[in-house]
Amino acid sequence: GENVEQHPSTLSVQEGDSAVIKCTYSDSASNYFPWYKQELGKGPQLIIDIRSNVGEKKDQRIAVTLNKTAKHFSLHITETQPEDSAVYFCAAARGNYQLIWGAGTKLIIKP
């Protein structure tokens, strides 16, 4: 079945620097790839998503890139700020309504 691997498990960056989180998926039929941010004590919240018919999508300081051939996609956060500290999850679609989730990346922004 579909499998999603996410790296790194923990990422520590200096405030103002960029952060990159990478995910790989196994099912070539997957066509939707969202990224969710989970703050302590809260449920995950969608921050950006991409469909398989585009290679890149940006929203202010956040961008996602997709390489369908290699079956991997990445989250890029530029000019990181303290409020970016959280756990980030990638996911890949399986079928019409299921998402298969990565294990998460804990992002730490150092002041």
Add this chain to the structure above:
Amino acid sequence: GAGVSQSPSNKVTEKGKDVELRCDPISGHTALYWYRQSLGQGLEFLIYFQGNSAPDKSGLPSDRFSAERTGGSVSTLTIQRTQQEDSAVYLCASSLGTLYNEQFFGPGTRLTVL
């Protein structure tokens, strides 16, 4: 407007007891998901409800787990004869229905089985 709510926020129970976890989705959302999140892990799909269709129960780990959704709104996840390995955060999410619609998550119920 109100988001997804879950109750209780925390539940401590003894091994072998039954527990019920409740989810109130966003009004008008036809899709409802239950997930399990173990410490340091991603989200494990448990069950999916869509409108009046039969639910997809393929993620339920054993027959001790069951869920229902009454009137297309409130959902209850029941775990019978709880085991220590059931300890986790149980998350509920609702959406407008299709895969491409954002899933809105509740804060979760932290279940601890002693």
